[in-house]
Amino acid sequence: MTTHTQPPSTRSPGARPARAWLGRRARSLVLVVHILAASAWIGIDVLVAVLVGVGALASDPALRGLAYQALASFVVVPMATAALLTLVSGVLLGLGTRWGLVRYWWVAVKLAMNVLLVVLILVLLRPGMADVGAAGAELAAQGRTGADLSFLVFPPAVSLTMLVLAVVLAVTKPWGRLRQASQT
Numbered sequence: 001m002t003t004h005t006q007p008p009s010t011r012s013p014g015a016r017p018a019r020a021w022l023g024r025r026a027r028s029l030v031l032v033v034h035i036l037a038a039s040a041w042i043g044i045d046v047l048v049a050v051l052v053g054v055g056a057l058a059s060d061p062a063l064r065g066l067a068y069q070a071l072a073s074f075v076v077v078p079m080a081t082a083a084l085l086t087l088v089s090g091v092l093l094g095l096g097t098r099w100g101l102v103r104y105w106w107v108a109v110k111l112a113m114n115v116l117l118v119v120l121i122l123v124l125l126r127p128g129m130a131d132v133g134a135a136g137a138e139l140a141a142q143g144r145t146g147a148d149l150s151f152l153v154f155p156p157a158v159s160l161t162m163l164v165l166a167v168v169l170a171v172t173k174p175w176g177r178l179r180q181a182s183q184t
């Protein structure tokens with residue numbers, strides 16, 4: 001397995017030099033933002049998993065309803081914000097250092113996962129939240145709901161799995177280059 005801990009400064013013969021327009025300080029700043037945004041995103045996903053767990057398993061219907069209402073009201077905007085901030089700071093780090101965006105497998109795979117998760121949050125999760133809130137209100141008021149909310153287990157499960165993989169890729173930087181002389 002090929003691993004790197006720093007952006008490589010050497011290049012293959014004949015290849016154009018890779019641009020690294022982020023200076024040391026700017027790179028550190030963007031990296032801090034990137035790590036904080038990714039950490040916040042993971043934390044929000046853990047919160048979603050807890051709320052979904054309470055909504056599904058608690059014995060008190062009022063508490064279950066409250067958990068679903070909290071999920072519907074407070075979670076998606078901070079999650080989408082953290083996901084977009086992770087994406088933007090990651091793209092800046094890729095473009096502004098010699099890692100590139102699609103030069104190394106570990107960066108390209110993280111880019112694909114981040115874009116996929118942002119699309120899932122905005123296209124699948126966000127539009128469904130009104131129904132989740134309504135089912136939560138029904139549960140809290142009447143002690144039961146006709147809505148099947150079991151699908152809610154998937155968002156935190158899928159997202160946490162991908163985010164843990166992204167952290168492992170970021171730290172181990174495996175698999176080397178997509179193409180030997182690619183400079184994109």
Ligand code: HEM
Binds near residue numbers: 007115163167170171
């Ligand atoms: C999917 C969510 C993501 C997570 C959880 C994540 C996590 C991390 C972490 C923890 C680091 C620090 C690794 C270290 O310093 O050893 C890092 C660095 C980095 N990430 Fe991400 N990242 C994500 C998305 C992205 C995206 C979308 C890109 C670019 C398209 C990206 C590009 C980079 C680059 C280039 C570095 C190395 C910066 C440097 O050392 O100069 N990341 N990432």
